[in-house]
Amino acid sequence: MSRIEEIKARINCSMLLQHINQAVCFVGRVSKVHPSGKTFTAVDGEGKTVTVELNCCLEEELSGVVEVIGLVSNKGVLMAATYNLLREDRGTPFDLELYNEALKVIHDFPQHYPFEAAVSG
Amino acid sequence: SLTISFGLINILPISPGWRVMLQNSPQVFNWLNCMAEENILAQNCVCVLKRHVTNVLKDGRRVVIILEIEVIKPAGEVGGKLGDPVPYNEGKALKYFIIPLTAQKVVSQPAPAQENRLPLQPQNKMEVKSFNRDFGKKAPLAMPSTPGGSSKVVPIASLNPYQSKWTIRARVTNKSGIRTWSNSRGDGKLFSMELVDESGEIRVTGFNQEVDKFFSLIEVGKVYYISKGSLKIANKQYTSVKNDYEMTLNGESTILPCEESGDVPMMQCDFVPIGDLESRDKDAIVDVIGVCKSVDEVTRLTTKTNREVSKRSLSLMDMSGKLVTVTLWGEEAEKFDGSGQPIVAIKGAKLSDFGGRSLSASFSSTLMINPDIPEAYKLRGWYDKDGHAVEGQSLTELKGGSGGGSTNWKTLSDVKNEHLGHGEKADYYSCIATVVYLRKENCLYQACPNQDCNKKVIDQHNGMFRCEKCDKEFPNFKYRLILSANIADYGDNQWVTCFQESAEAILGQNAAYLGQLKDSNESAFDEVFQQANFKTFVFRNRVKLETYNDESRIKATVMDLKPVDHKDYIKSLIVNIRKLAM
Numbered sequence: 001m002s003r004i005e006e007i008k009a010r011i012n013c014s015m016l017l018q019h020i021n022q023a024v025c026f027v028g029r030v031s032k033v034h035p036s037g038k039t040f041t042a043v044d045g046e047g048k049t050v051t052v053e054l055n056c057c058l059e060e061e062l063s064g065v066v067e068v069i070g071l072v073s074n075k076g077v078l079m080a081a082t083y084n085l086l087r088e089d090r091g092t093p094f095d096l097e098l099y100n101e102a103l104k105v106i107h108d109f110p111q112h113y114p115f116e117a118a119v120s121g
Numbered sequence: 122s123l124t125i126s127f128g129l130i131n132i133l134p135i136s137p138g139w140r141v142m143l144q145n146s147p148q149v150f151n152w153l154n155c156m157a158e159e160n161i162l163a164q165n166c167v168c169v170l171k172r173h174v175t176n177v178l179k180d181g182r183r184v185v186i187i188l189e190i191e192v193i194k195p196a197g198e199v200g201g202k203l204g205d206p207v208p209y210n211e212g213k214a215l216k217y218f219i220i221p222l223t224a225q226k227v228v229s230q231p232a233p234a235q236e237n238r239l240p241l242q243p244q245n246k247m248e249v250k251s252f253n254r255d256f257g258k259k260a261p262l263a264m265p266s267t268p269g270g271s272s273k274v275v276p277i278a279s280l281n282p283y284q285s286k287w288t289i290r291a292r293v294t295n296k297s298g299i300r301t302w303s304n305s306r307g308d309g310k311l312f313s314m315e316l317v318d319e320s321g322e323i324r325v326t327g328f329n330q331e332v333d334k335f336f337s338l339i340e341v342g343k344v345y346y347i348s349k350g351s352l353k354i355a356n357k358q359y360t361s362v363k364n365d366y367e368m369t370l371n372g373e374s375t376i377l378p379c380e381e382s383g384d385v386p387m388m389q390c391d392f393v394p395i396g397d398l399e400s401r402d403k404d405a406i407v408d409v410i411g412v413c414k415s416v417d418e419v420t421r422l423t424t425k426t427n428r429e430v431s432k433r434s435l436s437l438m439d440m441s442g443k444l445v446t447v448t449l450w451g452e453e454a455e456k457f458d459g460s461g462q463p464i465v466a467i468k469g470a471k472l473s474d475f476g477g478r479s480l481s482a483s484f485s486s487t488l489m490i491n492p493d494i495p496e497a498y499k500l501r502g503w504y505d506k507d508g509h510a511v512e513g514q515s516l517t518e519l520k521g522g523s524g525g526g527s528t529n530w531k532t533l534s535d536v537k538n539e540h541l542g543h544g545e546k547a548d549y550y551s552c553i554a555t556v557v558y559l560r561k562e563n564c565l566y567q568a569c570p571n572q573d574c575n576k577k578v579i580d581q582h583n584g585m586f587r588c589e590k591c592d593k594e595f596p597n598f599k600y601r602l603i604l605s606a607n608i609a610d611y612g613d614n615q616w617v618t619c620f621q622e623s624a625e626a627i628l629g630q631n632a633a634y635l636g637q638l639k640d641s642n643e644s645a646f647d648e649v650f651q652q653a654n655f656k657t658f659v660f661r662n663r664v665k666l667e668t669y670n671d672e673s674r675i676k677a678t679v680m681d682l683k684p685v686d687h688k689d690y691i692k693s694l695i696v697n698i699r700k701l702a703m
Contacts (some may be wrong), residue, residue, distance in 0.1 A: 095688055101695050109702070 007115055008069055010103055013048035016076045026050060026068045026078055027086075027099055033062055042066060045100025052078045065094045274346070276320030280366060282352040285373075291316035291323075292344045292385045295487070299332055312336050315362055316347070318385055324362045325350060327370035335376050342387070344379040363391070388489065390468050392496060396441030398516055399700060403474040410466040410496050411437030412504045414444060414513070416459030426546075431455045437465060437480075438513045440503050446517035447480040453488055462504070463490050464497040475529055477696055478516040516696075534612035542664035542675050550664070553685055554608035554615070555657040556627060561650045564605070564624070565636050567598040575601055575621075600636030604628070606679075608660065615677055617662060623679040628653045658682040 008025040009015075016024075028042035031049060037058040041049050052068055065088065070080040086094050106113045275287045296314040303309075313326040325347075327335055339345070350368035370376075379385075390408040393401065401407060416435040423429055433454035438444045447467065449457055469486040473479055482488055491497060500508075531541070531550040541548040569576050569588035578586040578598050585594045602624035607616050625631050628649055630638075638646040661681040666673055 092687065098688060098691055102691060105695060105698055109698070 009115070010106065012044040012046060012100055012103055013050050014046065015107070016050060016072055016078070019072045020074055020076070022072060023081075024070065024072055024078070026052075026070075027065065027096070028068075029065050029096060030063050033058065042068070045096040045098075045103070050076070050078055052080050052083075054080050054083075064088055065096065277316065277318045277323050277364070278320035280323060280352055280364075280368070282354075282366065285349060285351075288346050288348040289316070289318060290344060290346050290379055290385060291318040292387060293339055293341050294322070294388055296339055296341050299336060314339060314341075317388060321364060322362050323364045323366065323368055324355065325368040325370060327374075330372070331370040331374065335370060335374075338376060338378075344385045346375075346377040346379050348375045349373045387493060388466075388468055388487065390466065390494075390496075392466070394441045394443075395437060395439045395445050395516065396443040398443075398445060398472060398478045398480075400703065401472055401478075403472060403478075405472045406469050407472055407480075408466070408468045409437065409439075409445070409447075409470055409480060410464065410492075410500065411439040411445075412500055412508060413459045413463050413465045414438045416457065419454055433457055435459055435465070436515065438508070438511070439500060440508065442511050442513055444513040444515040444517075445478060445480055446476065446515065447482060449482050449488070453482060457488075458490075462509075464492070464500050465490055466492050466494070466497065476517040477693060477700075532612050533608070533610045533615050536615065536664060536677075537613060542677075543666050547663050547665035549661065549680070551659060551661045552610065553657065553659055553690060554610045556606055556654055557609045557614065558607040559627070559650050559653055560605040561647065564602055565600050565632065565639060566603060568601040570595050570597050570599050600632045602628075602632045602635070615662075617660070617677045617679050619679045619682075623682050626682050627656065627658070657685055659685055 006023040008023045009019060010025045010027070011019055012026070012028075026042070026044070028044040028050065031041040031043045033040040037054075039051060039053045040058070040062060041051050043049050052070070053073075062085070065086040067084045067086060068078055068080045069082050069084075070078045073079055088094055273288065274290050277289050277291060280287065280289065294315045294317050297312050299310050299312050301308065301310040309329055310332050311326055311328045312332050313324060316323050316325055350370050352366045352368055355362070355365055355367040390410070392410045393407045395409060395411055398407070398409075414436045417433060419431050419433045421429055421431055431451055431454045433449045435447050435449065435457070436444050437447050447465075447470065448454075466489040467480070467482055467486050468489075469483070470480040471483050471486070473481060529550045531539070531552050533552060533554060535541075536550060536552070541550060566577050567580065567586065568574075569578050569586075569591055571588070571591055571593075574588060574591055576588055576590040578588050578595065581587055581594065585596055586598045587594045602619070602621050604619040604624035604627065605616065606619055606627065607614055609615070619627060621632060628635065629652065630649055635646065635649065638649065659682065660679055662677050663680050664675055664677045667676045
């Protein structure tokens with residue numbers, strides 16, 4: 001939990017392996033919830049899937065677009081520290097593909113998106 | 122072009138060239154020629170007429186001008202006449218072939234003796250006269266004064282000031298009216314036109330006598346043989362025609378109609394794929410062609426000079442899968458029919474950076490609907506087969522801004538850096554900005570209750586309110602808003618004035634209700650302003666430098682405001698970022 005204070009890079013599935021053991025922020029659409037309620041899969045804006053493991057059981061129905069903050073395990077599984085459902089019932093639905101395009105921009109031009117500097121400063 | 126083979130029956134010396142009788146069953150033709158030594162036209166040879174044109178003389182006789190001829194079987198090999206040719210008489214009309222001045226040398230072989238069929242041909246004198254009459258030259262066009270005379274048809278692209286004897290075959294793509302002038306040196310008149318052939322285009326001007334000679338002869342869309350104009354470096358200021366030279370007609374110039382014009386292009390266009398427009402500079406003049414995927418209704422707007430003009434936007438898509446918005450103006454906008462998703466080509470459209478990239482057809486652009494050119498057929502085929510299913514990505518993002526005028530996106534720092542509003546006329550721009558301050562003091566005023574009048578009324582303090590404009594007194598008034606606000610974006614801020622509609626849109630309440638609140642419930646009134654603060658909108662603003670008592674200040678007025686369509690905005694930002702990275 002203490003690692004939540006770290007800078008969390010926003011990533012999609014193709015960037016998981018470059019962030020092993022790092023705190024990340026992932027946004028995707030909930031795909032399948034495991035019956036145990038301890039894990040679920042989510043799909044990103046490119047249609048790729050990630051497995052998310054929770055540290056405690058799900059107590060509510062999980063569906064729609066979710067933002068997960070956690071650590072990427074050696075195996076590319078997202079160990080969630082916290083998650084947040086993005087409501088789509090009010091106004092504009094969340095455009096995951098567009099989010100993915102914006103994500104690519106942030107990663108393609110790190111010199112213009114110095115998140116590290118912002119946090120440390 | 123047509124190739125006809127003939128057997129050469131006879132050849133006659135007719136000064137200064139040759140007249141030859143050809144056979145191509147069942148017709149017999151006469152013609153004059155100068156032939157190169159190598160390619161000797163001798164009696165009984167077989168030749169191929171490679172390029173020619175037919176002209177009809179005033180008396181109905183036809184003249185065929187041969188441009189290119191090739192001997193495919195020399196006389197020696199043929200061995201005598203082919204068959205038994207008879208003269209062809211189209212009623213009273215007789216056909217003639219005349220070869221204009223060629224670059225080839227005179228045949229060194231002497232001409233054989235006359236055949237007895239020759240008397241069936243009209244007299245030399247008559248022919249010569251008719252040429253004179255019809256070609257308007259002192260000597261017949263077809264007879265070169267020197268054997269090396271050069272009127273071979275050359276491509277427009279090869280024209281230059283260093284050669285004076287040439288002929289081009291070109292289509293007139295546009296022709297101006299006659300313009301006259303009168304100055305201390307006298308009077309004059311001129312007209313100009315643009316010509317196109319397979320190799321390129323050129324601008325042509327005729328002055329004074331040439332106007333009289335040629336103006337009425339020239340028809341736009343028709344093809345002509347033009348010879349001996351003067352060439353000089355082009356003044357590109359007046360034209361977008363792509364040629365380093367331009368032509369002036371002179372006393373020696375000739376213009377002849379050309380019948381065989383099928384392969385001369387209608388227009389010289391250098392089409393830019395819509396997808397490539399992103400990398401072109403704004404303000405570039407380009408030629409485009411695409412399928413008109415959709416078209417808006419005609420709108421009328423009042424320009425800054427209070428002139429009413431019609432405007433219509435259409436969306437063009439080509440095989441690059443990209444779309445661009447094109448704006449038409451005036452009559453072109455009114456007459457445009459986009460039904461059936463026609464192929465639209467525009468020569469000389471103006472590229473702008475409105476909404477990313479967009480095009481505008483100016484008065485100097487040429488708009489063609491379903492032009493008869495290969496590119497149009499290709500597009501039609503592609504669209505009908507695959508293209509109609511392509512969603513396409515538009516280069517003209519963000520259709521925000523008010524109904525009038527094309528969107529001119531600026532950031533608030535652009536407005537200051539570019540000194541918008543400093544010119545003679547007001548400038549209009551669109552921006553995305555956040556309200557950071559609203560001045561609630563004096564935002565409401567008491568206005569004349571008349572529907573069409575918004576003038577501030579004077580409180581007579583007797584329960585009556587006087588309007589000077591209507592020259593009447595009323596027992597009431599209506600509240601109207603003039604709201605002073607500060608809006609900001611990442612780079613700068615701007616003080617703006619919002620009148621009734623835009624003020625109500627920002628505050629989310631109408632003026633009457635606000636007036637009531639102000640009089641009765643201060644805290645509720647304040648609350649409205651609190652709620653409205655830090656809202657982001659798409660603003661369409663008017664900015665103008667105003668001078669008042671020796672002091673000049675930029676006044677910005679909000680003409681229109683809209684909520685931000687975040688998806689559109691984000692897409693536009695991504696497009697712009699990627700573009701910057703290129």
